[in-house]
Amino acid sequence: MSDEEDDYMSADFLQGVSDQPVGIAKSRAHKRQLQIHSRFEESRETFKPKRPISHAEREKERREEALAKPISQESKGFALMAKMGFKPGMTLGKQREDEIRITEPISVDIKGNRKGLGHEVEEVQERNDRVEAVMQKMKEQAAKHEELIDDYSKRRKMDNNAKQLVKDIRACRKVCEELDHRIGKKIPIVDWFWRSYKVVQEETEAPKGYYRSRETEKEEEYKYSNGLKAPVDPNYDVSMPTEELEDALSKINTYLRDGHFYCVWCGAEYCSPEDMAEHCPGSTRRAHHGDDDHE
Structure with missing residues (x-):
């Protein structure tokens, strides 16, 4: 066997081995390659450079290791306490029935930075203040969003109300002209009652x-x-003020009901005021349609 074949750890040989897929050996040569590859990976992990530990981290590890150890029973302090009846696991002093005492040493919080005393408390307070400010801003944005939605709903409702008023006025004008012509009128009692x-x-x-x-x-x-x-022609449309539309509808509707005994929402002409009062629900759209009326 040549020297090149014996040099199992050479770069060229390991490069070829590292390219081999890991799996079940198909032959004796393949098994040998897998074993070499496994040893090569283990050696790489063994000699893998580690991140250097800083002095502060080393001191922290030593401190935590020392604090985690219990007091040695060979120390003078433990010997004095043992003479007074202390045993490992007991608490110091006389314990009342309703009193709960700690059985482990109080943890020591050692300051490991150059910040002033109480700076951590100030940082926590500042963080809480920032969180509270963000929450307050979110509440204000939510309230503003709800206000915009409410304003949009009101505008939408007003637009629908105006559209319905214009529709009722046009229907009343059309019916008024037809009924006035039927009784021989040449001109309307009010100029705009006819188109x-x-x-x-x-x-x-x-x-x-x-x-x-x-x-x-x-x-x-x-x-x-x-x-x-x-x-x-006034040409009533939704751009006119709602109060003006409501006033115009009230006037022409009153004329139709009193002069012709006609209800635009019933779509019927009654024989007399008594007949209208008995069969017509009322003189407004709400009286006829209830919740369908747009305020």
């Missing part, structure tokens, strides 16, 4: 020689559905 429509009229051309001689001027005019002149 008016914009009509565009063209005027005659300007005299020749004028710089706008080829253009025509247009004038806007509003009329009711029967062709009679009408004022500008």
Whole structure:
């Protein structure tokens, strides 16, 4: 066998062994390679450099080791206490029935840094103050979030209320015009009770020689559905104040109920005030739909 084959710990040989997979040996040569690889790994762990221990860590280990050891029975202090009847595991002094005493030495907390006395307590207090400040900020953010949600809900509710008011006003105007035409009215009792429509009229051309001689001027005019002149249509929509919408609905609804015995929410025209009072739930949407009403 050559010298190269006998040099089992050479770098080239170990490099080849380290590349071999660990597992069950398939042959005698493979078994030998696995054994060499195992020895090589053990030697690497044995000679693995350790992190140097600092002087402070070494002193701490010695201190904890010394404090963990009980008092030697050969010391003079233990001999004096033994003469007074002390035995290992006993407490010092006379013990009352309701008193609990410690049987182990009090642990010693040795200061191992250059910070001033009481600095640890101050650090704990500062840490607690920071935690409390963070918790307070989180509570304020949560309260602000709830306030934003509440404001959004209120705005959403107001928008839905305005939409419903506009819808009821338009329904009342449509019914009012139809019922007034049925009894022969030419114009509404209040201008806006009927809807008016914009009509565009063209005027005659300007005299020749004028710089706008080829253009025509247009004038806007509003009329009711029967062709009679009408004022500008108010065009009720959700952009109007809620109070104004509620006032307009109250006025036209009162006219329909008193003048035509008609309820827009029942969708029915009654024969008399007595018939309406008996069969109509009331003069508001809430009276007809309960919780479905938008305030």
